[in-house]
Amino acid sequence: MSVGQIVNLLKMKVRIVPAMEVGKNYMYLLIDQASKTAAAIDPVVPNKIEEAAAEEKVKITHLLTTHHHADHSAGNERMSKLFPGLEIVGGDDRIPAMTKKVGNGDIFNLGNLKVTCLHTPCHTKGHICYFVSSDSSVEKGENVVFTGDTLFSGGCGHFFEGTPDQMYRALIEVLGSLPDETKVFVGHEYTVNNLKYAAHVEPNNKKIAEKLLWAQKLQAEDKFTMPSSIGEEKLINPFMRVREERLKKYTNETDPIKVMGKLRQMKNEFKL
Template structure:
């Protein structure tokens, strides 16, 4: 199978998964439908299904437009709030699209109905893939909008963390540089973090995506998958893995806020109309 990585909006990814023999295709989180349809046409494939990780607009807003354009389109997801949903799936459910197999992995926390999709092709030696939405990112994990640290720990260690190590990770956003800057704060001596951050910056300079990573690589530099490492525990002041994760996510939230904080004089300029928001 062939995976087309499509950058949309400010930093989102949507994906087109193509079965090369039949030329049938599956879309993952098609937030910008007209862009997807342009690529479908260019690739000469037939869009048969949509897999939606969660209901947030920047992942699901294109579903209804696609169903209007392709009435027989099947839209899968694990949350009734997903726009255009035609087939609700459950944890462990397996879907079959010709030679492409999909296992639905329920990963509630970022949203209460979040679903990841593990995908492989029959009689193919290529590595499998997992589409993780806003649960697992390159170098990071999603925010706990509708869930708990206990849920995210289960998602990362017992669901995604037990997949084959060569699994390719296709996430929902290009957050890699931000995530690795935080990872370097957590583990300043981690050479893999330094190497990956330098690589990600070079990719950004060339306007190229950093996805996919692999699960094996994530275990080497993603602090949210390194909860038992001495350096991560020292940073958080905790040893229980769930508490380590809880503190890590809180620190990451604050780290993000510090980076995005607008200076007072800039806020005044915005109020006076001197700057565009």
């Protein structure tokens, strides 16, 4: 039986590989179809990624770490031994076995694909989202983004090492300015619970209600809710909707950055 679920685009392919034993985590294998080279994203269970790569007959040349938390980076040491010469990319000195430290706007190639690093501090100080395009012109390319624990479908990560204005910048200014059709692959399968909260915030939002039903059906079938898209998140994710009147009313704040902070605090206290 093959490992995970496959999302086939024309020039790239993404294997979604769950690592459920460590908390509904997603690992990903991103493949450049033409060169058969691949990157492993947050491969916390290396043997599953190794198996997926063998099935795809691809060579893993890069490991992309979104952030230093162990449920994302604890596989790095083992990966460096399994794949000699592996480039281990990250934006934080706390990431194990890192060989290439990147910052905001840094670009490198994976075969024919272009990877752009987006520094999105807040969940952790060195958090990086990886935006991948199949063409040097983003408008012409197939685009995907790996968002780690910054953006979840219908929600966002805890502000462990940052402030509401940093999450505002990450979600609204950085990720929110990517093309709407960009496919989004997040760090954890929290979609159903996130959307239950979103439905509480916006009871009259039909898109949220529809997506919640869809996500519950998939969850019951043991399937994944990835990928989402930037355009869809703008419609259903309260943390990407902090400028909307309804969100201001819900939080009793007018400044979108204050809405962001209050919304996070209210979600932390929300009982499902």
